[in-house]
Amino acid sequence: MRIGAIEAGGTKFVCGIGDEEGRILDRISFPTERPEPTLGKVIDYFRDKGVEAIGIGTFGPINIDPASPMYGHVTTTPKPGWTGYDFLGTLKKEFDVPFGWDTDVNAAAYGEAKWGAAKGLDSCAYFTIGTGIGVGVYAEGKLVHGLVHPEGGHIPVKRHPDDTFEGFCPYHKDCLEGVAAGPAIERRWGVKGSELGADHPAWAMEAYYIGQAVATAVLMLSPKKIILGGGVMKQEHLLPMIREEAKRYLNGYVRDERVLAGMDEYVVAPGLGEIAGLYGALALGLAAAGRA
Ligand code: ADP
């Protein structure tokens, strides 16, 4: 079975072909431009590939309510040309196959649950900490959509006492994303996160914020695994610091060894590495083909 997979990111698109064993047989990547040229490349790529279904995990916010006339559209985004764009409809016109359609983070959570760090578990939360912060939730064997879809990147956080940066979220200023996404690090310290040494105070502050997000996920959702991905998490020393902050915040309240002594296996990096999103899109495609 050949299944198409599209990981639509704010910076780049990755398209690939996979099979039901979770093997990626081919893939390409190109920068995200305005919708027409970008989807033009997607259509060209899949044109002769003979796929039986296509799964899409995309940046958003997007409409994922099948009962809505706006299903398959991007809702609001600062990315030029994409607000209100009929992403799914544009592809459906070209390919007469079943489509899976969900957020990039839900796709990543799904891929991780099927083949990655949460394999065999019926729940996990997947955070991406990159240009923005997003959260995908898989619970009791299903991706969580709810009213629109979770937007856990914009939760309120307690300010770090030494943080004088006002935050960059255009809606909330100092929500989680506003103080802890990659651009917050860059604006606060005047250099990109990738250029800050492991002993720079930026990382303690970052862990303070992400640790709260992890604790919030534990308290709100009680997922069986918490997976932290995205560009900022390339700083490998950050993960142990985040675990410590989450533990400090929870302060023994959740009495389960998996959250206490077992934190190293509970809060982890993506098992599928940087292509968790593409695997997730493949998993969505398989589900659309009835082969989940
Ligand atoms: P996106 O969120 O756009 O899909 P990424 O997940 O790669 O893409 O996140 C990009 C963000 O991660 C940028 O803000 C960048 O500065 C930051 N970033 C990338 N690499 C590193 C690194 N090694 N250390 C710290 N921050 C990084």
Ligand code: ZN
């Ligand atoms: Zn916000």
